[in-house]
Amino acid sequence: MQALSMQMGGSERGMNIGETIRNYRLQKGMSQGDIEKRTGLLRCYLSRVENGHTIPSLDTLAKIAGAMELPLAQFFADQKDNGRRNLPQLSDDEVRFLSQMRRYTSSLSESDRQMVIKMVKRMAAGAR
Numbered sequence: 001m002q003a004l005s006m007q008m009g010g011s012e013r014g015m016n017i018g019e020t021i022r023n024y025r026l027q028k029g030m031s032q033g034d035i036e037k038r039t040g041l042l043r044c045y046l047s048r049v050e051n052g053h054t055i056p057s058l059d060t061l062a063k064i065a066g067a068m069e070l071p072l073a074q075f076f077a078d079q080k081d082n083g084r085r086n087l088p089q090l091s092d093d094e095v096r097f098l099s100q101m102r103r104y105t106s107s108l109s110e111s112d113r114q115m116v117i118k119m120v121k122r123m124a125a126g127a128r
Contacts, residue, residue: 016052017049017055017056017061017075018049018050018052018053018054018055019050019052020075021046021049021064021075022050024068024070024075025068028068028069030067030068032046032047032050035064035067035068038066038067039066041060041063041064046064049064058072058095058099058102059099062095062096062099071092072092072095073091073092073095
């Protein structure tokens, strides 16, 4: 069974995104069919995600979160807060922006990525 893992403070902690999705779906009183109707994602795909056989992309997670009327960041909220770094919370707009950047820059060479970073830095400096 696959699980989404993250490195946190030197120790590895597993996070089963499918289990998280199922828990929120059940809390909302929704079926996989309800999510299918709202997202267009097939029920069999949602089952594979919830059972840990498939790890969805960030865009797919955003669709699922939208169907449940939850912020995408809710899927990554640390319920226990154990060993958590003081990371800034991202708004849904920031998550969407970063998701788009990831999608469009994945095919860029390293030198092109560095050029994009330099452009963003200049634009940010000019906005101040």
